[in-house]
Amino acid sequence: xxxxxxxxxxxxxxxxxxxxxxxxxxxxxxxxxxxxxxxxxxxxxxxxxxxxxxxxxxxxxxxxxxxxxxxxxxxxxxxxxxxxxxxxxxxxxxxxxxxxxxxxxxxxxxxxxxx
Amino acid sequence: xxxxxxxxxxxxxxxxxxxxxxxxxxxxxxxxxxxxxxxxxxxxxxxxxxxxxxxxxxxxxxxxxxxxxxxxxxxxxxxxxxxxxxxxxxxxxxxxxxxxxxxxxxxxx
Numbered sequence: 001x002x003x004x005x006x007x008x009x010x011x012x013x014x015x016x017x018x019x020x021x022x023x024x025x026x027x028x029x030x031x032x033x034x035x036x037x038x039x040x041x042x043x044x045x046x047x048x049x050x051x052x053x054x055x056x057x058x059x060x061x062x063x064x065x066x067x068x069x070x071x072x073x074x075x076x077x078x079x080x081x082x083x084x085x086x087x088x089x090x091x092x093x094x095x096x097x098x099x100x101x102x103x104x105x106x107x108x109x110x111x112x113x114x115x
Numbered sequence: 116x117x118x119x120x121x122x123x124x125x126x127x128x129x130x131x132x133x134x135x136x137x138x139x140x141x142x143x144x145x146x147x148x149x150x151x152x153x154x155x156x157x158x159x160x161x162x163x164x165x166x167x168x169x170x171x172x173x174x175x176x177x178x179x180x181x182x183x184x185x186x187x188x189x190x191x192x193x194x195x196x197x198x199x200x201x202x203x204x205x206x207x208x209x210x211x212x213x214x215x216x217x218x219x220x221x222x223x224x
Binding site: 035041042044048055099100104 | 119160164209210213
């Protein structure tokens with residue numbers, strides 16, 4: 001396994017459009033996390049899954065954001081009616097289920113630019 | 116509230132210097148402490164992971180320590196090189212990672 005992958009790597013969209021990002025975690029990891037990072041800041045937690053169950057969502061995740069992990073493998077993060085403030089790097093990470101606490105195996109990120 | 120703070124926010128040193136980056140956290144119920152490196156526009160590369168039962172970890176020129184009782188971790192970089200220039204992030208591991216805002220390091224030749 002080559003690690004966590006994310007697609008697309010870059011996305012440019014116009015305000016009001018919907019976008020969807022995909023994350024493929026390390027295959028034996030059953031926890032999957034989404035974070036968002038804006039310029040000059042550290043990553044901020046958005047949501048996480050244990051297998052297919054979404055266990056926690058940040059207040060940052062407005063009702064325009066939805067994340068799924070339907071079969072406990074890959075995950076998608078959708079942003080509806082994008083706004084310029086959504087422009088950021090969206091990072092996905094996976095972690096072994098048996099680990100106490102989250103471990104950071106990160107993908108390369110998807111950079112979103114909303115025009 | 117779980118918060119992580121990093122100082123300094125930015126650091127500029129000449130090549131060859133030894134340097135220390137600081138990280139503090141408010142919640143001592145931390146599972147692990149992880150240090151990452153991030154190059155401009157790129158993702159996060161894990162440098163060192165210190166489990167809560169450990170006090171330090173070493174990898175090459177990097178040494179990280181963890182003191183849960185005082186809520187502090189330090190990353191020591193020996194004999195800095197221009198290739199070390201990057202942003203260094205620490206993250207406290209709870210059910211999720213809680214990140215500091217990072218230290219931007221510039222090592223000049």
